[in-house]
Amino acid sequence: MTILAPETLQWLADTGFAVEDDELWLEALTHGSTGAERDYQRLEFLGDRVLGLAISDHLFRKVGGSEGALAQRLNALVSKGACAKIGRRIGLSDHLVLGKQAREDGAAQSTNILGDVVEALLGANYLDAGFGPTCALVHLLWDEDLNGMAGRSKHPKSALQEWAAGNQRRPPQYELVDRSGPDHAAIFTVRVEVHKVGAAEATASSKQEAETEAAKKFMEQFG
Structure with missing residues (x-):
């Protein structure tokens, strides 16, 4: 027996997803507000990794630049906002399985929920079809963004x-940890930290330049 609405099955197929196990796809579309035993969170965990690898694969093969520049583009393309943008583009909101209160509260338009469910759908596709087809689907769905300005020449901060x-x-926290030299040739050292991730330091001839360089170093190390 089909457990997904026929229009949802058709939407998944039209979008390019490979639906074999209906229960898996229902799980990918189900929010915890329904009280269901299984919701999208575990598939989101998997899909997040699949998405990261698929985008990294494209960037490595098709885009030049340093590791730091690639990391900057990757972070922009796999962010929650970027995933939610894809969700809105493909009409995901109409197919979310939400509890009554969550739907009334506008959960179907939530950036966090849309982004999470897009990742969950990619996780389901990976389980049903494997990495190759899922990677190709990511490249198709993200084509406009991969060829756009997302993550290009963005200021490090x-x-x-x-x-x-x-x-x-x-949010990252910037701290001036040292200032030395005469006023006309001062040297500033700034430390930037993201809680429970790490920190980076940089030195420059102005506080603003030191903050920028510290942000760049942080992204190169942790991004």
Whole structure:
């Protein structure tokens, strides 16, 4: 017996998903507010890794630049906001399985929920079809963003701010840890930290430049 609505099955097929196990896909679309025994969270965990590898694969093969530049683009393309953008583009909101109160509260338009469920769908596709087809689907769904400006030439401090938000971390904290030299040739050392992730330091001839360099070093190390 089909456990997904026929229109949802058709939508999944039209979008490019390979639906074999109906229960798996119902799980991917189900929010915890329903009280169901299984919701999308475990599949989201898997899909997040699949997405990261699929985007990394494209960037490595198709895009030049340093490791830091690739990491900056990757972080922009796999962020919660980027995933939610894909969810809205494919019409995901109409097919979410939500509890009555959650739907009334606007959960179907929530960036966090849409982003999470997109990752869960990729996790389900990986289990049903394998990595190759899922990687190709990611490249198709993300084509506009892969060929757009997402993550390109972004200021390091902005990139770090987005990375922290996309990974559900506290905003980065900047601290001036040292100032030396005469006023006309002062040297500033700044430390930037993201709670429970790590920290990086940089030195420059102005506080602003030191913050920028510290953010860049942080992204190269932890991004």
